[in-house]
Amino acid sequence: MKIINSITGVKRTRQEFSSGQKKVGLVPTMGALHEGHLSLVKQAKRENDIVSVSIFVNPIQFNDKNDLRNYPRELDKDLLMLAGILEENDFVFCPDQDEMYPEPVNKTFDFGNLDSVMEGFFRPGHFNGVGIVVEKLFRIIEPDRAYFGIKDFQQLAVIRKMAEIENFDIDIIGCPIIREENGLAMSSRNKLLNPDLRKKAGIIFESISKARDIGKRKTVSETVEEIKKSIQARPGFVVEYIEIRDSRSLEAIRDWDDSDSIRCFAAVIAGSVRLIDNVEISL
Numbered sequence: 501m502k503i504i505n506s507i508t509g510v511k512r513t514r515q516e517f518s519s520g521q522k523k524v525g526l527v528p529t530m531g532a533l534h535e536g537h538l539s540l541v542k543q544a545k546r547e548n549d550i551v552s553v554s555i556f557v558n559p560i561q562f563n564d565k566n567d568l569r570n571y572p573r574e575l576d577k578d579l580l581m582l583a584g585i586l587e588e589n590d591f592v593f594c595p596d597q598d599e600m601y602p603e604p605v606n607k608t609f610d611f612g613n614l615d616s617v618m619e620g621f622f623r624p625g626h627f628n629g630v631g632i633v634v635e636k637l638f639r640i641i642e643p644d645r646a647y648f649g650i651k652d653f654q655q656l657a658v659i660r661k662m663a664e665i666e667n668f669d670i671d672i673i674g675c676p677i678i679r680e681e682n683g684l685a686m687s688s689r690n691k692l693l694n695p696d697l698r699k700k701a702g703i704i705f706e707s708i709s710k711a712r713d714i715g716k717r718k719t720v721s722e723t724v725e726e727i728k729k730s731i732q733a734r735p736g737f738v739v740e741y742i743e744i745r746d747s748r749s750l751e752a753i754r755d756w757d758d759s760d761s762i763r764c765f766a767a768v769i770a771g772s773v774r775l776i777d778n779v780e781i782s783l
């Protein structure tokens with residue numbers, strides 16, 4: 501695999517491919533790779549001739565400076581992991597901040613309600629920063645397909661919207677959530693949890709997975725309260741939100757009959773680490 505740090509380097513490599521009608525799949529990441537990321541890379545490998553993985557900790561999507569400072573960075577290890585999957589023609593794009601942002605970007609997307617609720621509400625500016633960096637990556641790499649995890653379900657919705665706004669002819673592909681043995685959704689942030697909290701953090705998935713069963717006997721708001729209670733019963737866990745929303749519009753569900761495609765979303769602070777997860781509920 502090639503390791504490319506510059507935009508001109510990508511453009512040069514990209515030109516070699518465009519002559520051969522080869523399909524390019526992009527997997528954008530912020531590094532500190534785990535099996536969740538690798539599942540996206542493997543899927544991209546199966547479905548494309550050439551795979552590009554980007555590794556860039558995007559400062560403008562962090563609304564919290566401490567979160568940015570503490571975000572794990574393990575480029576050498578990441579490259580070793582990718583070398584086990586990627587082949588000669590594939591490439592990793594790992595630019596530095598000056599390469600991606602030689603000047604500040606002042607663009608504001610209108611994502612409607614998609615970025616005003618849940619993550620958008622609790623992390624102001626986050627999705628605008630995600631939109632900006634993914635648009636840049638799309639323009640630099642010019643993929644045919646781009647792969648994102650359903651783990652960040654709202655992000656996937658925002659990126660689909662950005663691609664529509666910017667008229668990208670790119671297939672945006674949502675990939676299943678890969679979990680640790682206890683059910684905790686894999687995340688680069690899990691490395692920041694102490695071993696005890698990491699073990700106990702399985703409670704998040706366990707609790708939101710019960711939404712379907714609880715919903716058979718309780719209202720939507722009672723279900724939310726019951727899930728919150730079961731997570732917060734574990735010392736060290738504070739629920740930021742539990743929300744039950746329509747999977748397509750991300751509008752809140754008040755009654756179980758309001759939609760035929762419902763998801764339960766969670767954001768939980770474990771110690772000082774913020775974790776998110778979601779599951780589909782079909783009653």
Ligand code: AMP
Pocket residue numbers: 528529530531535536537539540647648649650651652675676677678679685686687688
């Ligand atoms: P990140 O490095 O956190 O920006 O994640 C890069 C991509 O990997 C995003 O599309 C995430 O949704 C996806 N991803 C992260 N964790 C998981 C997981 N546990 N399962 C599947 N995809 C994931």
